[in-house]
Amino acid sequence: MTFAALGLIDPLLCNLQALGYSSATPIQTQAIPAVLKGRDLLASAQTGTGKTAGFALPLLQILLQQGPKLASNSTRALVLVPTRELAEQLLQSFQRYGKSLPLRSYAVYGGVSINPQMMALRKGVDVLIATPGRLLDLYRQNAIKFGQLQMLVLDEADRMLDLGFADELDQVVCALPNRRQTLMFSATFTAPIRQLADDLLRDPLILDISPRNSAATSVEQWLVPVDKKRKGDLLLQLLRQQPGAQALVFVNTRKGVEQLVQRLESEGLSADAIHGDRPQPARLRALARLKAGEIQILVATDVAARGLDIHQLPLVVNFDLPINAEDYIHRIGRSGRAGSSGQAVSLVSADEVRQLAAIETLTQQLLERREQPEFSPEHRVPETRIGGQLVKKPKKPKKPKQGGKNKVHLGTWFEEN
Template sequence: MTFKDLKIIEPILKALDEKGYQNPTAIQREAIPHVLTGRDLLGLAQTGTGKTAAFAIPILQLLNEDKRPSQKRQIRSLILTPTRELAIQIHECFRQYGSYMGLRSCVIFGGVKQKAQTDELKQGVDILIATPGRLLDLMSQGFISLDSITHFVLDEADRMLDMGFIHDIKRILPKLPVERQTLFFSATMPQAITALSQRILRHPVRVETTPVSSTVDTISQYLYYVEKAEKKNLLVNLLRKEKDQAVLVFSKTKHGADKLARVLNKAGIGSEAIHGNKSQNARQNALANFKSGKTRVLIATDIAARGIDIHSLEVVINYDLPDVAETYVHRIGRTGRAGNKGVALSFCSQEEYRLLNDIQKLTGKKLNTMAVPA
């Protein structure tokens, strides 16, 4: 099946073809036809499944067909997402897929001065991608009205809950028109997220992609039992052994990420850390350096890594095991995308045995144990 089979219009097909995206993923095949009919949608999708295109492509098509006369562009689509990095990534997708359509999109997020964002909003936009805090801030200042919204996307709802944004979302919802199409995406459905979806969706179609256990089966996973004090040496040795690979390393803490970057740079391995205490410019620069190959190793905390989308990423290393087993799946899903091979290495100290058991129970897969190199 191709995007043409989904009845995607020519301008979008042209943009997709230029980017080399010819065949839709499972979530795209299931979701796009329903969204094009105007249905509300509940999408359960793991990271790396192509869900951004699953809502961006049909929204662009629907907006293109809605030729309403207006003296000024009004915001017709709102995409709400938990992190700055993910907001930027989604914005780039809308720009790519809609490059021949004349629709304007804008991204707003906190952590930077607002003037550049408000200047763009004043010019008029069709599609707004936003993080909750900055959206509420600019709404309170009168820069944004949601009165003309026809399509509302709540992306990564479970991460919104983890980051404490549910209260902000509940403040935003009453500002949206009652008559709208709502698309709701989440990797997991804890009770609070189920309740929220039932509140905002009307007779939705439910689309669910491959379950966790099948998703992680496509990635080669290896485990090193190593004492906490020896993890740094193991990391340096492994990175020196594979000199040309781009590697994403996960640290549990911001301080730990910074410390690892210093250790690796001292060992002659070009590295940068990315986390919430870094300025937005520093985070964007670090990500750009990693994507371009200027920096070989990127060390990230879980929240900062949300939204990192690098098709050629070969290796993910869990320097610290995550406290929540499902986070492991999100982490390793950064590799092995678009049919490429992926490798995930995990370091487990004695204090982390319980976390390892939780991961193996969730995935139904026993990690392959590797000997620590001498």
């Protein structure tokens, strides 16, 4: 379906045409008209299917067509996100979609000085994208007011709860006007998220565009069993099989990220890192270097699992399987975006089999195992099956005990009344 058929105005259509957007995705086709009608929304769709445009485009149109003049230190639309990277990504999207429109968008998050953010908010912003912690800091200092708020968007709300933002979300919501339009978008919805939706949304339209917790079909997935100590060597071999191809490699710990970057650079490969201990400017610079083709490999913790939109990223590698199975879906969703295809390979050692079983149960599919003969593990990765259970080898029956030398079998004793 064309975007014009969804009821979008000409300025937005011109911007979409300039960006090369020809037709709407399923999530956009259903979400945009509903948002324009003022409905609350709970929408679930796979990563890379255009969720951002599904709420950003109608939000911009509503703000352009209605509402009083923006007051100082005020905002008319608030978008809450779990990570700094996602905040920056959404800000860029709003600026592209709303190019030449008389609307201001801005992003606030921790890890950088708060003073420039307070200065930027003095004139007010139409769309404010924020992480909950920094937003509360600004609110407590009267740098942001919510009297003119019309719309609230929670993007990747499940991740916000995973990161422990539940209390902060409650505090933010309590500060907002009760009369507002609320939208919730994510690739995965757990039971706590659906409870949050019940508390926040009024008669919402529920959209399940794709099977719940399903992985992107545009991404080819497989795993390679390998001993933990040989993962680095296997990664090097996989990267050298695709010379020049860029890759996003996920590691569970910050220390592990730094160690892997050093290993890759010592082998002559260009790499950079993103993790929670790095200053925000360094994290943004690392991402920009990958997008510009200055580096081949970006190694990251799960702070990069959401919000990174890298055009035609061919390969995602799970050097470590994620602790939370839902993060697997978001990790591999960094590849195969916007109609392109991608690959996702997981390097799995024997001690990660329970994480593997949880992922396969969540996605309802067994990952294909591709053995690398020269990396056959000493510690075998047990077979798994849907349901999170491990396939165990049947135990050998025990042999009956034989009477020892010079021992007499006395038979079965019983008491007779």
